[in-house]
Amino acid sequence: MxxxxxxxxxxxxxxxxxxxxxxxxxxxxxxxxxxxxxxxxxxxxxxxxxxxxxxxxxxxxxxxxxxxxxxxxxxxxxxxxxxxxxxxxxxxxxxxxxxxxxxxxxxxxxxxxxxxxxxxxxxxxxxxxxxxxxxxxxxxxxxxxxxxxxxxxxxxxxxxxxxxxxxxxxxxxxxxxxxxxxxxxxxxxxxxxxxxxxxxxxxxxxxxxxxxxxxxxxxxxxxRRVGGQVLRVVPEDAARLAEVRGALRAGGIGEAEIDPDAGLVQLPLTDRSAGLTAAVRVLAEAGIPLAGINTHVPTLDEVFLTLTGAPGADxxxxxxxxxxxxxxxxxxxxxxxxxxxxxxxxxxxxxxxx
CATH class of the missing domain: 3.40.50.300 (P-loop containing nucleotide triphosphate hydrolases)
Known part of the structure; x- marks a missing residue:
């Protein structure tokens, strides 16, 4: 070409x-x-x-x-x-x-x-x-x-x-x-x-x-360079964020980060469907009630911010x-x-x- x-x-x-x-x-x-x-x-x-x-x-x-x-x-x-x-x-x-x-x-x-x-x-x-x-x-x-x-x-x-x-x-x-x-x-x-x-x-x-x-x-x-799919977990009780992170770690899902302001735990996934299914199972077995759980694809704005540390549209x-x-x-x-x-x-x- x-x-x-x-x-x-x-x-x-x-x-x-x-x-x-x-x-x-x-x-x-x-x-x-x-x-x-x-x-x-x-x-x-x-x-x-x-x-x-x-x-x-x-x-x-x-x-x-x-x-x-x-x-x-x-x-x-x-x-x-x-x-x-x-x-x-x-x-x-x-x-x-x-x-x-x-x-x-x-x-x-x-x-x-x-x-x-x-x-x-x-x-x-x-x-x-x-x-x-x-x-x-x-x-x-x-x-x-x-x-x-x-x-x-x-x-x-x-x-x-x-x-x-x-x-x-x-x-x-x-x-x-x-x-x-x-x-x-x-x-x-x-x-x-x-x-x-x-x-x-x-x-x-x-x-x-x-x-x-x-x-x-x-x-x-x-x-993909900044993480691809991201799993987000919101427990019903925000006081159990650390417990959610521990359960995900123990279940082999991965090492998650806690966002106390948003009241959620998140971690990157390599396999969207398998990771989401496994996370639901692990958290159910741990007896942690959830207000929400989903996967998130980073927007280009988020990619930009991660790469440059600067606002992408400001x-x-x-x-x-x-x-x-x-x-x-x-x-x-x-x-x-x-x-x-x-x-x-x-x-x-x-x-x-x-």
Whole structure:
């Protein structure tokens, strides 16, 4: 199978503070990779290096065999990028934004007009297409921003927290679009802090923290890594929690942990059905009345918390320096300024050409 993205020991520091510390990963063409990590983990810096916006300090990265440093123009012809914040030109209409990018990508005028019309319809923006983008709602601007990144039919699309600020309907529409893109052969690298989004879209996941890869695999593989199935036992009398744990140990079920706040005992299971049946038998023989007993599959949020020790969907520290001390592009203004500057530059270049 063709490798669309290959990263080997990628390194980047800002002002002497490491932001990315030897990240390595591969993405097969036509697949969706979810890149997860707490704020400041190095996600956006990694994406910006892949998109040729930031030069790596060490290591190497390739897009369909093209080195992101030595072959930057070829890489740019293959990729699309949607940053954390919409970077469309708000002084012109949605249609003009799309037409502008089409012309910058060397599409003939007629083809650029047709592509602009197509993208407006594809993202349900036709009615608003001739109005200035500055009057769009946040969700509409976000959809336009993503449409702009797809004008050139990229082989590889970078989506950096693309659904931030979107309402549930717009988010679901975007998810459908990502699935369709992957189905048509486009490779997608998705950074997100929404675990539900990662689970819904990603074929595989890579978790990074403090600039390093700390886990990778499918959702199920990561769940197994942190314990897989968990048996939860709630006795009728919370004073008997220790007795429950002792009975499970004596019965060969395993070494359980007591959660006094939740009033339960829990332990990982290697065999869900056998473990549950054996636990019920052992506790019945011990004469311990139960208020409840069940097995629990860890959510992706719980997996994330276990791996990183950080909240998986809490963006409350947005706009501050992250854990690595330098990857502020993950959480605030540097991304916005860079993307907005790029849009203004493109707009001015096209007006000059006209």
């Amino acid at each position: 063709t490798t669309a993205i290959r990263i080997e020991n990628l390194v980047k520091s800002f002002g002497g503070t490491p932001a990315v510390r030897g990240v390595s990963l591969e993405v097969t063409a036509g697949r969706v990779l979810g890149l997860l990590g707490p704020n400041g983990a190095g996600k956006t810096t990694t994406v910006r290096m892949l998109a040729t916006l930031v030069r790596p300090d060490g290591g190497r990265a390739e897009i369909h065999g093209y080195d992101v440093v030595r072959h930057a123009p070829q890489v740019r012809s293959l990729i699309g990028l949607t940053g954390q914040y919409a970077a469309v030109d708000q002084d012109i209409s949605g249609w003009e934004n799309l037409y502008l990018v089409g012309r910058l990508l060397d599409l003939p005028a007629r083809a650029a007009r047709a592509r602009a019309d197509e993208m407006l319809e594809r993202f349900s923006l036709t009615e608003a297409g001739r109005r200035p983008a500055g009057g769009y709602s946040g969700g509409m601007r976000r959809r336009l921003d993503i449409a702009v990144s797809l004008v050139g039919n990229p082989k590889v699309l970078f989506l950096d927290e693309p659904t931030t600020g979107l309402d549930p309907r717009s988010r679901n529409e975007l998810w459908d679009e990502v699935r369709a893109l992957a189905g048509s052969g486009t490779t997608v690298l998705l950074t997100t802090q929404y675990m539900e989004e990662a689970e819904a879209l990603a074929d595989s996941l890579v978790v990074i923290d403090r600039g390093q890869v700390i886990a990778s695999g499918s959702t199920e593989e990561l769940r 963006a409350s520290d947005a706009g501050t320096t992250g854990a690595d001390g330098a990857d502020t592009a993950d959480t605030g203004a540097p991304d916005t300024d860079a993307d907005a500057a790029g849009a203004r530059t493109a707009h001015e270049a096209t007006r000059s050409a006209a």
